[in-house]
Structures are given as structure tokens and as C-alpha cells.
Amino acid sequence: MTKETEPRPSGGAEGTEATNEGDFGFDPAARLAERDQQGLRRTLQPVEHVAARSRMASDPGGEKPRYGAEQIVFAANNYLGLTQDERVVRAAREAAEAVGTGAGASRLVTGDTGLHRGLERDLADAKGTERALLFSSGYAANVGTIGALDPDVVFSDALNHASIIDGCRLSDAETVVYDHCDADSLAAAMADRSRSSTPDDSWLIVTDSVFSMDGDVAPLADICDVAERYGAWVMVDEAHATGLYDGGGIVQREGLSDRVHVQMGTLSKALASQGGYVAGSTALVEQLANAARSFVFSTGLTPPAVGAAREALRIAREEKRHEQLWDRVSRLRSGLEALGYDVLGTTQILPVVIGDRSDAVALAERLRERGIVAPAIRPPTVPEGTSRIRVSPMATHTEADIDRCLDAFEAAGQELDLL
Template identity: 70%
Template sequence: MTDRGFDLDARLAERERAGLRRHLRPAESVAARTRFADDPRGGAPDYGEGRLVFASNSYLGLADDRRVQRAAELAARSVGTGAGASRLVTGDTGLHRALERDLADCKGTERALVFSSGYAANVGTIEALSPDVVFSDELNHASIVDGCRVGAEETVIYDHADPADLRERMAARAADARGDGSETDEDWLVVTDTVFSMDGDVAPLDGICDAAEEFGAWVMVDEAHATGLFGDGGGVVQREGLADRVDVQLGTLSKALASQGGYVAGDEALVEYLLNAARSFVFSTGLAPPAVGAARESLRIARETSRADRLWDTVEDLRAGLEAMGYDVRGETQVLPVMVGDRDDALELGDRLADLGVVAPAIRPPTVPEGTARIRVAPMATHTETEVDRCLDAFETAGREVGLL
């Protein structure tokens, strides 16, 4: 009989040969400094020396903040540890509604809707809108890519952060669709991240909105790496004053807001439609109340304190120090890509940094294009000056050992 099963050992071996196999490394905590263990394969982790973490998306350093922990504990005690069901059944609580009101206020929209993850929000929203054509930035996150695969009739990729190329592709698509000279009645959606997680750059939203409006398309943005950091805790849309030009604002609660989940913010009709039609919302248990409570408190802290200012000061200190050594540091946000180029050099640099007590792993193809391997440095607002100096010292020592400096 023909074996029609899956040879997973062979697939893993191929990943190993290609240098693409990954391994879990449990962390003792999610703080700016913690200890790591090799994968215990179900056993108890054997933690080693503590290391400074410059690779986390907990940009505001709130994941171990006592105020956020208390909010999560209070939510668990007063509401429960889990929602228990889809929010359309019995899993909708006053706590969920309070967070959604806060998000809508922060984002300048009529309403918001919380999903179980940012991934679910992206896939569910695109699938529910079911556009005839999505125009997607070539470096958009995998969750957007998967949403397009599931929900779009056709996906057109435009050059990264290039409104002129977007406009050209929309014009070409319009010309093809009109054929006989009549206007097309297709539904078009333009989708982009605002802060790109591997390059640290920001989408030119004003130009993207101009192009979309010229052709009557909707604009959807993913603020995953921006929520809580710009514009009174909102994101790049708020910093740029574009809330009235962006139809769908989406983001996560799991990065700067130190919790779990995703959200969509927009007008009343959008949210009411999504809670009826987005399968990843309808058929998922509601977000756990402790996560809701933690996200709400983190959003409050982001909006009412100077925590983000502390982050930007740390970002500038790191950038200046790395560039002074001779490193090529890209981006313009809290994500600092230290460009290396060669994959093996980047992997060796990441390993040497780890040996020196700094967690800042290499990012290599296929996550990034060939020849652009890098170290992705992501500081937290809670890193001290001493810890930043230690990180810089490690980069200088490791860079000389690898031959990059």
C-alpha cells in the first residue's frame, strides 16, 4: 500500500540543513532582564544565568508592572478566569465593553471590537469584508497575508511604503476592470502595517490615503507595533491625525499593552457587521477577563503617563551608540534593525551577544530578504541607563569578535 502520510522527521531534517529549524527556549519571566532555559521537552526548565532582553515586543515594559498585574487579578476575581463561551453566547461582559469603549475613544472611532488575537482580527476582518481586490504592502505581516489568502478574490502587492506604486497598480487594475469603459463596482481594500516589525519604518499613511481616495477604496491599517506608543496611546493614525481617513484601524493588545488579544476600531456599521460576520470572532471564546483587565490598565498607563517618552529616550541612546560604533541601524521607531547582511554572520553575532548576556537574536531569510540578515533590537521603557550601556558594550565586543567592526 502507498504510504500517504507525512514524513515530518524528513521535513525537520531539511529545516535543520537549511538553518531554519527553531527551538523553544522558556523564559523565567517577561521582564527586561530574565533567565532562559533550553527546551525541557515537558520537564521543569533548568534556568541559567540572567540576561538582558532586547528582543521583546513589550515596548513599555508593562508585562510585569504591578498595576497591570493587579488589574488582571481583579478581573479574574470579579469576572472569572475565562469568558467561558463566544461573546455572542454568554462570553460578553461589562469588562469587555469597557475596554472597547476605551479603545474607541483612544482611536477616535465610534466603536471597537476585541478579538482573541491580532492574527484573528486580521484574518477575520478581511474574510468578513470579502473584498474583490486587496492592495497589500509587500512587507505586510503574515496575518494580513493569510487574511488575503482566505478572504480576497484577488491580491495585488505594491512596493513597500510606496504610494506612487500603489496608485499605478490601482490605475492598472481599474483599466482592466473597466474594459468596456464603464465604471467598476468592485470593492477595493488597501491594507498596510503602520510600523513594520522587521524594518522599524513607518508607512506613509497620508499618501496611501490619497491614493485610496482617488479610486474610492477603503483603507485598513494594522497598528500592532504602534498601539500605545504614538498619539495619546493610539498609534500612527492618531499621530498623523488621519482617523477620519482610515476606515479600519486594527491592532494588538499583546505588545505595548502587555496583554493578549487584538482589536478593530471603526464606525458603528463596521463593528456591528464584524461581530456578525467575522468567523474568528463568532466562533471563538471571548478574550479571557484577566487579559481584558490587563490591557485596559496598560492603555490607561500609556495614555496618562510619560512611559512612552522614556522608551523614545532609550531608543535614541541605543541608536546613537550603535551608529557611533559603525553599525548600520535602520528604521525610525522603537524597532532598531542592526543590518549585518550575511546570514551566518548575523547568527554568529546573535550567539555572541547571548554569550555576553544580551538577548537580541538574528533575523534571517526567509523572514527577511536574502542578503539583509540583521539583529532586531527592541528596547523597553524599563531598561536602565546601565542596562543600555551593557547592551552597547556587548554589541561592540561581539561585533569585533565576529569581524563586523
């Protein structure tokens, strides 16, 4: 029952004084000031083109962007450089002309088209599963899938993406965090939890395959071994791997399609579009279509996004563009290490560890002055003392682009006494 209170005076009338019994509003300016004080405030920086090279603008607020000189972008997840490929652009245009610019409704109403079903068949084939289901984003796919599975316990890698963390929270499952990329830590956590489990409990292990800030790869085969020991399900987020291994991801590279129950990924990185997907059994897909709230209550993915992603997936599977990417990655990693930088990971994501946050920010600024866009990543995104420059080359970067990036790292590093 709500406690009764006396009505507030209306105020404003002659001979009366307005009173304020409480302030239950918000103060976004104060919150922004706090972020400024902590060095955590971010700004939007519009780009002119989503490509290996682009002009960029400082945050214009509500005004029109004013672009500066062209710079080389080593900060995007457009790994195969397909966002401006004429075939992908044409596929998006043809989808809009044939189907429409938007789906117009939830997939469960009238937003389900033959185009959506075609991409889902292609994704299922690439991932070695019976079915696939499209979501409006990778974030929505993770949150909706974990919620729809409704596990009793989730075992989550310590460095999993925020969408996985939020999915665990929203599912109201007990969440057990195990040490990063450590199957022994996972096994110990499951052994400990098994002492208080019941036969009816459902357990889900969730991990990224490629981790976006460290560029390393989860030991998926070992994780599957542990899962099978306890009868748990395995869910793998392939956001930063989809399309880079003959159209598939790390699950396909390691031959684990039949051991991973839930394969999630995005269309917005290597596949140069927008949206997310989940691939798995027919029963899984049907359950998600009925119970994943982020699917049920969202308008279907736009036809141009579907058309673009389908063509990008075809190119990724049929051509060898990924080989060009790995060549650029190897050249850049070797060059950075030769300069004396500490580069983490084994994938297309090259985290250059600087340590001190102010040094990392300063290095990013000096790189920008030399025409290289590569962001500084600092706490709380990464642990204290591990601030870094996150470098991600594209297949469409030229050898001259790679050399210019290395020259910028060398000159800026020497100026800041980092080398």
C-alpha cells in the same frame, strides 16, 4: 463519484502477509530534517519572567526548564515594560475575581461581559472611532476582518505581516502587492487595475503602520490620498504602534483617524496583555461581529487579559512612559551607529543589518554570551543578504542596560571583524 477499490487484506493472520497499497501519512521527522539542512529550524527557549531582565533556558522538550544566568532582554515587544507593572497585574487579578478566569463561550453566546465592553469603549476613544471590537489575537483580527469585508481586490504592501497575507488568501480576493512603503507604486497598481474594474468592485488597501522587521513607517497620508482618488477603503495594522503615541498609534500621530476606515491593533505588545482589536464605525463593528469567523467561532477574550489591557491602556494614555521609551531608543540607536553599525528604521524597532546570515547568527550568539538577548533574523523572514539583529528596547531598560548592550555589540563585533 469515488472510484471503487478492492478491500485491503486484514493482515496479521497466520499464513497471510500484510500488504500496503499506499502511504498517506505524514513524516514530521523528515520535514524537521529538511529544516535542519536549510538552517531554518527553530527551538523554543522558555523565559522565567516577561521583563527587561530574565533568566532563560534552552529548549527542554517535554521536561522542566533549567534556567541559566539572568540576561537583559532586547528581543520582546513589551515596549512600555508594563507586563510586571503592579497596577496591570492587580487589574488582571481583580478581573478574574470579579468576572472569572475565562469568558466561557463565544461573545455571541454568553462570553460578552461589561469588562469587554469597557475596554472596547476605551480603545474606540483612543483611536478616535465610534466603536471597537476585541478578538482573541491580532492574527485573528486581521484574518477575520479581511474575510468579513470580502473585498474584490486587496492592495497589500510587499512587507505586510503574515496575518495580513493569510487574510488575503483566505478571503479569496484578488491580491495586488505594491512596493514597500511606496504610495506611487500603489497608485500605479490601482490605475492599472482600474482598467478592468467594474462599478460594483470593492477595493481594500492594507498596510502595517510600523513594520516589525525594518522598523520603518508607512506613508499613511499619501496612501489615504491614493485611496480617496479611487474610492477605496484603507485598513492599517497598528500592532507595533498601539499605545506608543499617547495611547494611540501612527494613525493618531498623523491625525488620520477620520481617513482610515479600519484600524487594527494588538493588546499583546505595548499593552502587555493578549488579544487584538479592530476600531472603526459602528456599522463596521456590527458587520464584523456577525461575519468575522475568527470572532464568531472563538471564545471571548479572557477577563484577566481584558482587565490587564484596559489598565495598560490607561497608563499609556495618562502617563509619559512612552517618552522614557523614546529616550532609550535614541540612546541605543545613536550608540550603535557610532560603533559603525547600519541601523534601519525610525521607530522603537532597531534592525542592525549584518548581511551574511552566518555572521548574524554568530553575532547573536556572542551577544548572548555577554548577557544580551537579541535575535538574529535571517532569510526567508528577510531578503538574502540582509540578515540582521533585531533590537527592541523597553521603557524599563535602565541607562546601564543600554550601555551594557552597546558594550556587548562593540566587543562581539570586533571579535567577528564586523566593525
